[in-house]
Amino acid sequence: MAEQTLADIGEFGLIAELTKRFPQGEQVVVGPGDDAALLRIRNGHVVVSTDLLVEGRHFRRDWASAADVGHRAAAQNLSDINAMGGRAHSLTVGFAAPPDLPARWALEFADGFAEECALVGASVVGGDVTRSAQIVVSVTVLGSVTQAPVLRSGARPGDVLALAGRQGWAAAGLAVLGRGFRSPRAVVAAYQRPEPPYAAGPAAAAAGATAMVDVSDGLLAEAGHLASASGVAIDVTSGSLEVPEPFRAVAAALNADPLSFALSGGDDHALLATFPSASALPEGWREIGSVSDGDGVTVDGKPYDGPTGWTHF
Amino acid sequence: MAEQTLADIGEFGLIAELTKRFPQGEQVVVGPGDDAALLRIRNGHVVVSTDLLVEGRHFRRDWASAADVGHRAAAQNLSDINAMGGRAHSLTVGFAAPPDLPARWALEFADGFAEECALVGASVVGGDVTRSAQIVVSVTVLGSVTQAPVLRSGARPGDVLALAGRQGWAAAGLAVLGRGFRSPRAVVAAYQRPEPPYAAGPAAAAAGATAMVDVSDGLLAEAGHLASASGVAIDVTSGSLEVPEPFRAVAAALNADPLSFALSGGDDHALLATFPSASALPEGWREIGSVSDGDGVTVDGKPYDGPTGWTHF
Numbered sequence: 001m002a003e004q005t006l007a008d009i010g011e012f013g014l015i016a017e018l019t020k021r022f023p024q025g026e027q028v029v030v031g032p033g034d035d036a037a038l039l040r041i042r043n044g045h046v047v048v049s050t051d052l053l054v055e056g057r058h059f060r061r062d063w064a065s066a067a068d069v070g071h072r073a074a075a076q077n078l079s080d081i082n083a084m085g086g087r088a089h090s091l092t093v094g095f096a097a098p099p100d101l102p103a104r105w106a107l108e109f110a111d112g113f114a115e116e117c118a119l120v121g122a123s124v125v126g127g128d129v130t131r132s133a134q135i136v137v138s139v140t141v142l143g144s145v146t147q148a149p150v151l152r153s154g155a156r157p158g159d160v161l162a163l164a165g166r167q168g169w170a171a172a173g174l175a176v177l178g179r180g181f182r183s184p185r186a187v188v189a190a191y192q193r194p195e196p197p198y199a200a201g202p203a204a205a206a207a208g209a210t211a212m213v214d215v216s217d218g219l220l221a222e223a224g225h226l227a228s229a230s231g232v233a234i235d236v237t238s239g240s241l242e243v244p245e246p247f248r249a250v251a252a253a254l255n256a257d258p259l260s261f262a263l264s265g266g267d268d269h270a271l272l273a274t275f276p277s278a279s280a281l282p283e284g285w286r287e288i289g290s291v292s293d294g295d296g297v298t299v300d301g302k303p304y305d306g307p308t309g310w311t312h313f
Numbered sequence: 314m315a316e317q318t319l320a321d322i323g324e325f326g327l328i329a330e331l332t333k334r335f336p337q338g339e340q341v342v343v344g345p346g347d348d349a350a351l352l353r354i355r356n357g358h359v360v361v362s363t364d365l366l367v368e369g370r371h372f373r374r375d376w377a378s379a380a381d382v383g384h385r386a387a388a389q390n391l392s393d394i395n396a397m398g399g400r401a402h403s404l405t406v407g408f409a410a411p412p413d414l415p416a417r418w419a420l421e422f423a424d425g426f427a428e429e430c431a432l433v434g435a436s437v438v439g440g441d442v443t444r445s446a447q448i449v450v451s452v453t454v455l456g457s458v459t460q461a462p463v464l465r466s467g468a469r470p471g472d473v474l475a476l477a478g479r480q481g482w483a484a485a486g487l488a489v490l491g492r493g494f495r496s497p498r499a500v501v502a503a504y505q506r507p508e509p510p511y512a513a514g515p516a517a518a519a520a521g522a523t524a525m526v527d528v529s530d531g532l533l534a535e536a537g538h539l540a541s542a543s544g545v546a547i548d549v550t551s552g553s554l555e556v557p558e559p560f561r562a563v564a565a566a567l568n569a570d571p572l573s574f575a576l577s578g579g580d581d582h583a584l585l586a587t588f589p590s591a592s593a594l595p596e597g598w599r600e601i602g603s604v605s606d607g608d609g610v611t612v613d614g615k616p617y618d619g620p621t622g623w624t625h626f
Contacts, residue, residue: 033465
């Protein structure tokens with residue numbers, strides 16, 4: 001029997017199957033199925049962010065399972081709330097796909113998405129499905145902050161630059177997949193299913209972080225965003241970055257600098273933040289550089305001449 | 314000189330140009346440019362909905378200007394909040410497009426989008442842009458309700474069925490464009506730029522509407538959604554529907570039933586609601602049918618054998 005496609009199960013069949021996979025949190029007064037969802041909001045504020053994932057651009061079906069892509073789609077959005085020092089509670093998902101896509105792919109994507117959301121207790125409260133030539137997933141995430149959000153613009157000269165979470169693993173994995181390899185398995189798995197440090201964002205906010213950003217465009221690129229938004233210079237100490245054994249193996253095979261994965265990679269969704277130098281860094285954070293008067297980003301005091309990150313067009 | 318494309322101006326150039334076009338409302342504490350936006354929320358609730366527009370599926374660049382598509386993308390989302398009896402205040406926009414798209418198209422789209430949002434005082438607070446093979450626009454809208462939202466499930470036997478807004482005009486326009494014609498101009502213009510009855514949603518909620526839905530999938534299809542969600546039967550009185558002169562002209566040219574545009578069309582984003590029979594209908598609403606015990610939708614007491622609406626796969 002031929003595998004069922006989206007065209008076979010139809011819009012309403014797909015929505016019914018998807019809805020089963022998304023348990024509703026206590027903030028949900030009206031969930032999926034009406035013209036809009038109704039959410040109870042605490043603290044008088046909501047933090048909101050949107051991200052797109054496009055097949056062939058942000059993922060490939062032969063490089064990651066549907067569940068992996070679901071995890072990644074959720075993770076990169078949850079991470080944006082994390083980077084404000086907040087906690088995500090609700091998401092909407094737009095899912096555009098070719099009618100001949102196996103229905104199983106869409107449902108396994110949803111399972112992965114729901115599993116990632118469950119890590120932070122967030123729920124999918126609505127969405128839309130439609131036909132397109134290429135899979136495009138659009139996610140909007142809503143969250144709350146219990147104190148002032150940590151913006152990109154608050155870094156001050158004298159602050160310490162710090163990092164939370166794995167950094168460079170996913171980039172090394174992507175480099176491997178791009179050459180047609182499947183190992184080292186540890187970096188490929190890191191690319192397929194990122195593990196953003198969800199506890200580190202609120203912990204940084206509570207510890208007085210002055211600025212914070214989610215590393216999605218590459219460590220140096222995001223340091224550049226902090227530097228320009230804050231009007232400061234940032235220096236990254238390369239010796240403070242972890243360059244684990246798999247990076248060396250990949251770099252040797254691809255004739256690359258093992259440090260480049262840590263400096264230019266973004267797909268791990270680590271967090272980069274600045275803290276007043278006198279404050280103790282919260283759990284999960286490690287110092288990787290410093291903030292001073294000036295502008296721009298340097299590595300060990302010098303301009304970096306390798307690739308610094310990702311551009312979208 | 315060749316026209317500038319998205320690839321020419323780049324991601325950050327595009328975002329900078331887009332951001333200029335989106336004034337920020339008083340609810341916005343942190344607007345575009347950080348990992349997430351921060352919004353002030355009144356009443357302890359938020360209403361949220363997401364819709365996708367795909368080029369070739371929901372719009373064609375040769376059938377509507379970029380500004381028109383911007384108006385439509387905003388309108389269909391604002392309309393979802395309208396259908397809950399709420400008012401939209403904030404939107405995020407995901408914009409995926411080919412790198413060779415003229416930058417002017419994206420900016421005129423944004424102008425149209427912003428103009429439509431201004432009609433209800435809502436603002437674009439964030440978004441994402443990326444590359445794709447086909448233009449895909451994803452919009453998430455947030456709004457507020459000042460009383461309980463009007464759901465699809467509240468219609469009761471004995472209620473009156475009522476409609477607000479133009480109905481069938483856009484469908485007639487789409488039928489004309491689909492045959493390669495450009496007139497009658499009135500229906501083509503209605504397709505290109507819908508005029509949802511934004512005041513009618515909150516007015517219906519205030520007047521005690523028992524159920525409400527945005528007519529995006531066709532009048533009979535949406536009546537079916539109300540009937541099944543509420544566990545009632547709905548009858549539409551065909552003589553109560555407006556069949557203006559342009560519908561007759563289009564129907565004659567295309568050998569169609571002029572009533573079919575009103576019964577099956579969705580792109581006007583009219584509102585369909587039910588009211589207790591004793592209540593006076595608020596301004597902008599007209600009675601078009603009745604609610605009774607049973608299930609399903611009929612027209613003049615009989616099953617309708619024409620097309621009832623739109624399917625997404």
